[in-house]
Amino acid sequence: MSIVRPIVSISGGKDSLACAILALEQFPDTVRFVMADTGNEHPLTLAYVNDYLTQRLNHPIEIVRAEFTREIAQKRLYVETKWSGKGVPDDIIARTLSVLQPTGNPFLDLCLWKGRFPSRMAQFCTQHLKRYPLDRYLMERVSEGGTVESWRGVRKAESERRKNALEREHMAEGYWIVQPIVEWSAQEVVDFARKRGYRHNPLYMMGMGRVGCMPCINSSKDEILAVSWRAPEHIDKIEEWESLVGMASKRGFASFLTERAEDDDETPAETFDRANIREKIRWAQTSRGGKQFDMIRTAPPPACASVYGLCE
Ligand code: SF4
Structure with a gap:
């Protein structure tokens, strides 16, 4: 039987903490933890994850970050070569080019590239800043062999969109999505970690x-x-x-x-x-x-x- 390797996506919040505890209890030798840093996190969350949680879980938490250098370079080229032909005035082209540079902050770079902020109707931030970097990380682990389980702190009660979330889903050969707290309430999640002596992110206070x-x-x-x-x-x-x-x-x-x-x-x-x-x-x-x-x-x-x- 192939080795099960759970990888818990950490957000710094209560739901991923409950998942981390469950995974650690069931798979103490093979569990790994990863966090996607959007560039728009509170310093207290980063400190909580990097300092407190890594020590308390006694495991490293790997950090992944999206990068938009290539996309911004392509957009610059497009602005330089096409906008004028589309009737965009020269001063607007010059203004756009003056700020269209990678800053190294994933959230800001995504918005500079798109020329707008995400919204409820176009929530591209989750995909670009969390899902894609985490999926890349997970696919690298899948390529290393064994059975990779992506553990996620998703709960049905969170939103209408999540009301049909499954506890386990087979995605591909050697790759599962596991959502062990789908049926839990927010308060159950909070109490579960507290009872095991874990501290929650101070932002909740x-x-x-x-x-x-x-x-x-x-x-x-x-x-x-x-x-x-x-x-x-x-x-x-x-x-x-x-x-x-x-x-x-x-x-x-x-x-x-x-x-x-x-x-x-x-x-x-x-x-x-x-x-x-x-x-x-x-x-x-x-x-x-x-x-x-x-x-x-x-x-x-x-x-x-x-x-x-x-x-x-
Ligand atoms: S929806 Fe967008 S802005 Fe909100 S937490 Fe997710 S990535 Fe950040």
């Missing part, structure tokens, strides 16, 4: 319901507000990215929490004025559909604000 990108393009009103209070430097970062990605786009504007124009008459500049990250924070401080500032929402949050009851 700061009012974050999820600890992926900081912020995520799917952030709720409450999450945007929590990021603006707890990690204002990440809002500064997004503001800078909005400026750079806007310069790399033909429209000249790009908002991180992307929105379609409210009506056909709205210009890109007007959409940006309404939907840029600072405006979104102002909106997050309001209630009644954005009509009125809410005293409770504008007050500083408590020192500990875990939605999973993690505060001591």
Whole structure:
């Protein structure tokens, strides 16, 4: 019988932690851990994974990162040779070329290449920043032989899209996807790790319901507000990215929490004025559909604000 080699995808969150514990208990000698760093992670998540989790699991966690040097070079060539023929003014071409360079940050480079941020309708970030680098890593392991199991912290209760998730799926010769916590609730996942003496990502104690990108393009009103209070430097970062990605786009504007124009008459500049990250924070401080500032929402949050009851 071939050796089973589970590879747990670590995100720094509670679900992948539960998977890591289960895999470690069942396959202590062959388990491996890998994380895709999107370039938009909170430093506390990176420290939690690199310092705390590697020690606690007593295994290294390999980090993979997407890279867009080739795509950006191809886009530069396209802008230089084709945009003029498509009627794009010279000043816009020059502006785009001035920022269309790889920065080494996967998230920003992806958006510079695409000339826009991902959105709920076009969520290309997950694919390019997580799925592809992890799949490349997994295929390398499959080529080494044995039976590779990709362990993922997917739960049915997470979303409509995941409600039919399977616990085990045979993908190819020597390659399975294993999702051992598909039936678990969020609280069960949190409690499982705690009972085994594991610490959770400190971001959960700061009012974050999820600890992926900081912020995520799917952030709720409450999450945007929590990021603006707890990690204002990440809002500064997004503001800078909005400026750079806007310069790399033909429209000249790009908002991180992307929105379609409210009506056909709205210009890109007007959409940006309404939907840029600072405006979104102002909106997050309001209630009644954005009509009125809410005293409770504008007050500083408590020192500990875990939605999973993690505060001591
Ligand atoms: S956490 Fe959010 S922003 Fe980051 S890759 Fe996933 S969907 Fe995109």
